[in-house]
Amino acid sequence: MKTFILYHIRRFLLFTISLALFSSCSVNSEKEFYTVGDFPSVPKIDAHFHYNTTDTRYLKFADSLNMWFVSPNVDAGRSIDEQFSTASMLKKEFGDKFLFLGTFPVDNFGKPDFAGEIIERIEKAMKYEASGIKIWKNIGMELKDQYGDYVMIDDPAFHPVFEYLQEKGIPVLGHLGEPLNCWLPLDEMTLGNDRRYFQNNPQYHMYLHPEAPSYDDQITARDNILDMYPGLKFSGAHLASLEWSVDELAERFESFPELKVDLSARIGHLQYQSLENPDRVRDFMIKYQDRIMYGSDMSVSERSTDYGRMTANLHQRWMDDWIYLATDSAIVVNDLEGQKVAGLKLPASVIDKIFFTNSRNFFSY
Numbered sequence: 086m087k088t089f090i091l092y093h094i095r096r097f098l099l100f101t102i103s104l105a106l107f108s109s110c111s112v113n114s115e116k117e118f119y120t121v122g123d124f125p126s127v128p129k130i131d132a133h134f135h136y137n138t139t140d141t142r143y144l145k146f147a148d149s150l151n152m153w154f155v156s157p158n159v160d161a162g163r164s165i166d167e168q169f170s171t172a173s174m175l176k177k178e179f180g181d182k183f184l185f186l187g188t189f190p191v192d193n194f195g196k197p198d199f200a201g202e203i204i205e206r207i208e209k210a211m212k213y214e215a216s217g218i219k220i221w222k223n224i225g226m227e228l229k230d231q232y233g234d235y236v237m238i239d240d241p242a243f244h245p246v247f248e249y250l251q252e253k254g255i256p257v258l259g260h261l262g263e264p265l266n267c268w269l270p271l272d273e274m275t276l277g278n279d280r281r282y283f284q285n286n287p288q289y290h291m292y293l294h295p296e297a298p299s300y301d302d303q304i305t306a307r308d309n310i311l312d313m314y315p316g317l318k319f320s321g322a323h324l325a326s327l328e329w330s331v332d333e334l335a336e337r338f339e340s341f342p343e344l345k346v347d348l349s350a351r352i353g354h355l356q357y358q359s360l361e362n363p364d365r366v367r368d369f370m371i372k373y374q375d376r377i378m379y380g381s382d383m384s385v386s387e388r389s390t391d392y393g394r395m396t397a398n399l400h401q402r403w404m405d406d407w408i409y410l411a412t413d414s415a416i417v418v419n420d421l422e423g424q425k426v427a428g429l430k431l432p433a434s435v436i437d438k439i440f441f442t443n444s445r446n447f448f449s450y
């Protein structure tokens with residue numbers, strides 16, 4: 086009899102616990118706003134995360150916080166083929182929790198079948214279940230033609246590629262250009278992390294290279310592509326390089342109905358604008374809630390050997406971004422010289438879109 090009662094008490098407890106877990110995991114939260122404590126239970130996607138290792142512990146760690154990944158391959162660092170084989174392997178194992186984007190090299194620019202070879206690579210990536218294609222800033226900022234002139238993304242050599250991408254409905258993540266700070270002297274840059282990056286990478290600090298295309302040249306070339314291919318599924322990485330002004334970005338959203346953006350590595354620029362006018366940033370995020378995807382631009386690689394430190398960093402960054410976007414708590418922003426920025430407290434329904442649904446929809450191919 087005693088065993089029988091114990092059995093029923095246990096069953097009742099298990100049932101209550103699973104019910105509580107189920108309701109706390111639901112995307113369509115009844116809540117109007119999320120709290121700091123809601124972070125682990127709400128489904129999220131880091132839609133710009135460079136997963137460059139076969140070590141799956143970070144994926145499992147992220148999953149324990151209900152965070153999934155979109156990992157873009159990039160025409161930089163490890164060879165594209167190596168990145169591709171890591172990504173397609175992880176994709177097989179983790180399915181929906183790990184999406185990846187293929188990419189292509191541009192070394193053969195000017196050769197007869199340049200576009201054809203790129204298309205072949207894209208086809209292969211999509212066959213191995215890539216969720217789209219990443220285009221990198223080396224186009225516009227590094228690649229030169231036979232006369233030594235910079236090649237921009239609207240160069241006719243790329244037209245067959247964009248025609249193909251548009252026709253097939255393949256999602257494109259375009260990191261084109263750089264933040265406006267890149268064209269300013271170090272002491273005029275608005276954020277500490279930009280200052281550090283361009284100090285360490287002077288080859289990309291365009292203020293030092295007046296012969297290279299201007300900031301406006303980069304933006305114009307990208308906008309030309311959006312004009313020419315209005316059906317292209319295009320997301321502008323890093324707030325589409327218009328990170329310095331939500332008004333500028335709003336103008337592009339109005340001009341190009343298919344345009345989406347990710348927040349990766351540019352949340353500091355929103356926070357900078359928040360300091361002066363928090364309502365303007367908040368209104369912008371709410372108005373364009375269907376077109377913005379959360380992303381961090383963090384990475385893990387074979388060199389990430391300190392698991393404890395690495396996961397602490399990931400957790401910290403995701404939490405800081407969550408606090409800024411979902412709550413009205415103030416956070417100290419090191420890149421803004423330690424100034425305190427109040428959170429935007431976006432409605433839970435908007436947070437669900439930015440952190441999950443928008444990426445899910447955009448990258449479903």
Ligand SMILES: [Zn+2]
Nearest residue numbers: 133135157382
């Ligand atoms: Zn990136």
